[in-house]
Amino acid sequence: MLQKSHHLKREANLIGGEWVAAGSGKTIEVTNPANGEVIGTIPDAGVEETRRAIAIAHETFQTWRKTTADERARLLRKLHDAFMDNQDALAELMTLEQGKPLAEARAEIAQSAAQILWFSEEARRVYGDVIPSPWGDRRIMVTKEPVGVVGAITPWNFPSSMLSRKIGPALAAGCTVVVKPAVQTPYSALAWGVLAEEIGIPKGVINIVTGDAKAIGGELTGNPLVRKITFTGSTPVGKLLIKQSADTVKKLSMELGGNAPFLVFDDCDLDRAVTGAIAAKYRNAGQTCVCTNRFYVQSGIYDAFVEKFAQESRKLKVGSGFDQGVQQGPLIDDKALAKVEELVGDARDKGAKIVTGGKRHELGGTFYEPTVIADATQEMRFAKEEIFGPVAPVFRFDKEEDAIRLANDTEFGLACYFYTQDLGRAFRVSEGLKYGMVGINEGIITTEVAPFGGVKESGMGREGSKYGLDEYLDVKYVCIGGLGL
Ligand SMILES: NC(=O)c1ccc[n+]([C@@H]2O[C@H](COP(=O)([O-])OP(=O)(O)OC[C@H]3O[C@@H](n4cnc5c(N)ncnc54)[C@H](O)[C@@H]3O)[C@@H](O)[C@H]2O)c1
Ligand SMILES: O=C[C@H](O)CS(=O)(=O)O
Numbered sequence: 001m002l003q004k005s006h007h008l009k010r011e012a013n014l015i016g017g018e019w020v021a022a023g024s025g026k027t028i029e030v031t032n033p034a035n036g037e038v039i040g041t042i043p044d045a046g047v048e049e050t051r052r053a054i055a056i057a058h059e060t061f062q063t064w065r066k067t068t069a070d071e072r073a074r075l076l077r078k079l080h081d082a083f084m085d086n087q088d089a090l091a092e093l094m095t096l097e098q099g100k101p102l103a104e105a106r107a108e109i110a111q112s113a114a115q116i117l118w119f120s121e122e123a124r125r126v127y128g129d130v131i132p133s134p135w136g137d138r139r140i141m142v143t144k145e146p147v148g149v150v151g152a153i154t155p156w157n158f159p160s161s162m163l164s165r166k167i168g169p170a171l172a173a174g175c176t177v178v179v180k181p182a183v184q185t186p187y188s189a190l191a192w193g194v195l196a197e198e199i200g201i202p203k204g205v206i207n208i209v210t211g212d213a214k215a216i217g218g219e220l221t222g223n224p225l226v227r228k229i230t231f232t233g234s235t236p237v238g239k240l241l242i243k244q245s246a247d248t249v250k251k252l253s254m255e256l257g258g259n260a261p262f263l264v265f266d267d268c269d270l271d272r273a274v275t276g277a278i279a280a281k282y283r284n285a286g287q288t289c290v291c292t293n294r295f296y297v298q299s300g301i302y303d304a305f306v307e308k309f310a311q312e313s314r315k316l317k318v319g320s321g322f323d324q325g326v327q328q329g330p331l332i333d334d335k336a337l338a339k340v341e342e343l344v345g346d347a348r349d350k351g352a353k354i355v356t357g358g359k360r361h362e363l364g365g366t367f368y369e370p371t372v373i374a375d376a377t378q379e380m381r382f383a384k385e386e387i388f389g390p391v392a393p394v395f396r397f398d399k400e401e402d403a404i405r406l407a408n409d410t411e412f413g414l415a416c417y418f419y420t421q422d423l424g425r426a427f428r429v430s431e432g433l434k435y436g437m438v439g440i441n442e443g444i445i446t447t448e449v450a451p452f453g454g455v456k457e458s459g460m461g462r463e464g465s466k467y468g469l470d471e472y473l474d475v476k477y478v479c480i481g482g483l484g485l
Contacts, residue, residue, distance in 0.1 A: 004089040007194075013043045013210055014193035016056035017203025022211060023048050028183055033099035033330045033366055034320040042186045045211035050178065050219040053207040057149045057176040058225040060204030065146050065174040069124045072172060076120035078199040083113035090160065090191055095321035097185045098159060099329040100284050102321055111448070112164035115464060118448040119168035122469045126173070138481045144473040146174035147251050148227035151220030153180045153213075153241070155233045156332055157287045159188035162232045162255075165452070165463035167192065167206065170230075173472035178226070179208045180216045184332055221245045228472065231255065232289075235412075235457050253461035253471045255289070255453060257386050258414035261407035262292040262443075263429065265400070266300035268419035269441070274308045276443030277392070280417055282316060282370055283444070285328050286390040287336070289458075290415035290437070290446065293387055294376075295394040296403050302396050306374050309392065310356040313370040318361050331366040331389055340368055340389035347373055347380045347393065357390070384410065400425065404432040414454035417443055436462075 011027075012019040021027075022043035029038045043049070083090065091105035098105070129142040152166040159181060170177050181189030189208055196206045209216055220226055221244035229245050231238055232255040245252060262280055264273050280292040297305045319326040331337045337360070344358055357371030368390055376383070376393035383393070397403045407416060417439040418429050430438050436454040439445040446452060451462035461471050 004092050008086065008089055008093055008191040009040065009187050010190040010194060011040050011042055012190075013045055013049060014190065014206065014208045015049060015053045016060075016207065017197070019193075020049075022046070028211065030097055030184070030186060032096055033184075033332050035365065039096055040187070042183065042190075042210040045209050046215040047219045049211075050180075050209050050216045051223065053178045053209050054149060054219070054223050054225050056204045057178050057207055060202065061146075061148055061176045064176055064202060064205050067174065069126060072174065073120045073123040075199065075201055076116050076123060076168065076171060079195060079201065080113045080117040080120060082195040082199050083109060083116065086195065087113075090188065093191060094159060094185070094188045095329075097187050098156060099332065100321050101326045101329055104284060105321065108158055108161045111446070112160045114448045115161065115164035115168045118464065119172040119469065122169070122466065123172035126469065126473065135481075137483065137485045138479055139483065141478040141480065143476045143478065145476055147472055147474050148175060149225055150175045150177045150228045150230060150472065151180070151226045152177055153217060153220070153229070153231045153233065154182060154189065156182035156184040157284055157289075159185035160192075163189055163192060165232075165468065166230045169463075169469045169472045171201070171205065173469060175228070175472050176205050177207065178220060179206065180213065180220065181208065181210060183210060183213070186210045217241060218244065221250070222247065224248045227251060228253070230461075230471070238459065251471070253463065254459035255461075255463060256414075256457060256459040257412055258289040258291075258454065258458055259293045259384070259386055259410045259412040260290055260415045260417065261294045261296055261433075262416070263403045263407060263418035264295065264297040264301060264305055265403075265418065265420040265422070265425065266298045267422050267425070268301065269421060270301060270304060270308065272441060273305065273419040274312055276417065276419065276439075276441070277309050278312050278316075278443070280439070280443030281392050282313070282328055282390050285331055285368070287332065287388050291388075292392065292417065292443075294383060294407075295392055296397050296406055297394055298403070299396055299398050302394075306355060306372065306394055309394070310372040313372050313392070314356050316370045318367055318369070319363065328370060328390060331368060334366060336388060337366045337368060340387065340391055343382045343385065343387055344371065344373070344391060347376065347382060350377065350380050352376055352380060352393070378406070378409070386412075400429065404429060408432075408434050411457040412454065413456035414458035415439065415445070
């Protein structure tokens with residue numbers, strides 16, 4: 001099964017540089033979503049292992065924080081190189097546990113490496129200030145210092161790149177980390193520990209604990225030695241972690257749920273809009289936080305868009321992520337499949353027209369046909385609920401202001417997209433949309449150089465870019481007197 005990645009696969013937790021089992025000896029099975037086969041086990045760890053990891057991370061922080069920015073930058077650069085040297089092996093491990101096509105897994109490893117490279121550079125640019133003092137006998141300085149031990153909790157849909165946006169800035173800032181990956185996709189995260197060891201990142205800087213999410217999360221959010229929680233996942237869990245972190249007033253970064261609108265105006269380049277729609281809808285089988293959840297198409301181009309979008313959707317090759325040319329893999333599990341079927345059934349019951357797809361794929365398991373649904377209305381559940389699957393509801397609108405109002409009619413505000421060739425409309429609509437990220441005539445906008453994050457109930461803080469590092473730094477004001485000036 002594993003041709004290239006066996007040396008990267010660890011069925012243990014990494015605590016203080018030691019690969020260990022759960023104290024109870026309990027394990028959790030990990031399965032391949034493409035066929036349900038068990039591909040291995042991981043420790044079913046809990047409070048005790050997490051507490052030990054936090055204590056070691058705190059102890060390690062006392063020395064790691066004193067390394068120079070240059071030393072940390074060089075280690076991150078070596079980690080970047082290790083990721084790229086092992087790109088195929090890491091991608092194989094990811095496709096095995098997550099199901100995405102190998103090409104998408106390779107792209108995710110490249111994006112993970114790009115994040116690490118970015119923060120290897122940002123590490124050396126943590127500038128402070130010297131501020132003109134209002135007192136003649138005193139001087140004023142501002143410095144930035146690492147927050148300390150970071151608790152990082154990540155989702156299954158991008159098991160490596162979501163981690164890179166946390167470990168990259170955390171290590172660049174001089175923090176240490178305790179990671180809890182999703183139990184569905186632990187091996188991509190544990191491979192970080194293997195590579196960190198290989199390139200010489202000191203023991204205790206990166207610690208990885210797998211198992212009981214509530215127990216591990218409860219310790220990470222409740223333990224006063226943890227000074228920051230960075231979470232990527234659903235909004236309900238994010239809200240819970242925010243509440244649990246309140247008692248010890250932790251610094252928080254929350255990358256939460258989305259409900260992305262995709263607006264198509266009459267004046268758009270139709271071919272470009274359909275290409276963008278395919279990319280923004282079906283990546284990772286629609287299981288991304290920035291996937292389009294709602295297509296709003298202006299009346300004048302509605303029929304042409306639906307016809308071409310459905311035609312292109314039918315061409316997508318569905319299958320195992322390891323099969324040559326596959327463009328859409330399985331959904332992560334039966335629960336995800338059931339949710340998609342519920343939302344499609346609800347729409348059908350409320351009068352929607354299934355233009356293509358609308359049912360399980362003939363491959364069986366958790367494979368689902370790429371689906372385009374016309375005549376969607378705001379009364380249908382997927383107008384408000386994150387689909388997280390390869391289903392594209394297409395709503396109709398007439399006026400520009402209606403499109404903006406409908407697009408904003410959600411508690412989420414992560415990513416949005418629209419297609420127009422009118423420059424004035426581009427500015428009016430971009431400024432009218434309440435979202436953290438906007439794609440204009442583009443369906444894929446993620447990059448390490450730009451701030452990734454949302455507003456409203458899609459989260460707080462930003463990852464990547466020059467903004468991402470501040471999330472791991474505390475600002476310190478120093479007033480110096482007694483200088484005899
Ligand atoms: N904003 C972003 O950048 C981004 C990126 C990827 C996914 N997401 C969102 O994540 C969701 C899908 O991912 P998911 O199903 O893994 O989300 P999830 O919230 O169920 O799980 C995310 C992580 O939280 C852990 N977790 C669950 N309950 C917990 C608890 N009580 N305490 C501590 N940890 C807990 C899980 O084990 C997992 O590691 C979607 O809503 C998607 O939009 C957002
Ligand atoms: O699922 C959310 C990811 O952040 C998607 S992306 O790869 O960053 O665009």
